[in-house]
Amino acid sequence: MGDSDLVDTLMFGEPVKKTLITTRTGEPYQPSRVYYQVFNQKTVIGAFKKLRCMQWEPRLNAWRWLYDQEARKIRFDVSWNQVPKEYRPIVLGDFYFRGSTEMVLDVRSFQRVIHAIQFFDKHINRRAARVTKLRVVNKFFDMNDQLGDEQLHPPFDYFFDREDLDLPDPVAFARELEETIQEQTDEGDRIRAFSSFLEERSKQPLPEIEEIPAHFYEDGIESLEMALTMRTVEARQHWAGNTKFTQFDLISEMVQAIRDEFGDEVEAEADEVPDQGADQETDQEDGREIQETPQEAEE
Incomplete structure (x- = not known):
């Protein structure tokens, strides 16, 4: 496929055998774009130059984030020391400046979105750039679908620079x-x-492609991580054939799990609450990764 970050993982299901595309670090391939408002481009570029895990890629006119050096400590399902040497360094994402006041980061999974926001928040002064929003693809991809390069390789304009976005x-x-x-x-x-x-x-x-406000600085990373996790669960259910599964079903399952685990305690606490005079209702993957190629092979 020309990019060693993507791997095919065989998934056998009924009635058709599917081949799930995942990344070399083990996550389902879900193209995502993180948007930054830039206040001082010079400071941002200076921060990139100081990081050994960042490399300028003139072919793409982009700053490339590598799974190397300072980024090695980031934990994925397949972490740095588990990645075969011939595939190192894996490209985790690409930064593109859009004028002097906007920058976008294209990554290949929701997990990389979360790690990227946290990682670069430590290395880029918030007075120089801040995350504002995300655009994500809420589906899994089948290797058998004969995807074009524009769907597999950044920049992900094919997904995110279009008029039919939600x-x-x-x-x-x-x-x-x-x-x-x-x-x-x-x-x-x-x-x-x-x-x-x-x-x-x-x-x-x-929606298949969705824009989500980040709210990272107000709410922390946890609420955003939960939002993306819930979207991944729905995509996984649809991939497995349960195409009618929605966020409502997921929330219902989560509530039921809490009741199953803490039901007796909740009911005991409820018995201690004074009556307010009103009734209250209680309310497989075997796949192929997107082969992320070593840096040398991409060049």
């Missing part, structure tokens, strides 16, 4: 939610309308 509209969302709640006069009905609104939203399948 872009969030927080103003429209807030307006629709407010209208739904205002239709109710009773406080209890308002709460139920709010819950029903969110439930119906969660029953909709995720």
Whole structure:
């Protein structure tokens, strides 16, 4: 395939044998783009030059992030010392400047998104650049689909520079939610309308390509990691043939798991709460990786 980061992993399923594309570090291949607002490009470039795991790639006009040197400590399913020497150093991602005020990082998995945001937050001053949003592909890829280079190799403009993206509209969302709640006069009905609104939203399948606000500096990495993990679970279910699986099903499973584990304790605590006068409802992969080639082979 010309890039040793991608590997084919055989997955046998019914009725068709699939070949899942994964990365050389073991994650399902899900192209992702991290967007940065740049306040001082010179400082950002200076930070890249200081890092031995960063290398300028003139062919792509990009700064290449390698799984080497300072980045070796990052843990993947297949970590640095498990990667065969002939495939080192693996390319983890590519940074592209878009003018002087925007920079994007293209990576091949959700796990790399999380590691990248944390890693570069330590090495790039927040006054020089800050993460603003992500664009991600919410599906797994089959090697048998005869994907073109534009779908396998960065830059990932094929996925993310297009007009049919599902872009969030927080103003429209807030307006629709407010209208739904205002239709109710009773406080209890308002709460139920709010819950029903969110439930119906969660029953909709995720868009294949989606934009997600990062909120990294306000909420930390955990909320973003959870959001991406939940999207990976839905993609995995669809890959396995359960195409009707949605975020609602996942949340229901998580709630049920909590009840199964802590049900007795929760019920005991509930018995101690004074009665408020209202009833309360409790509420395979065998695959082929995208072969990420050694740096020399890519050049």
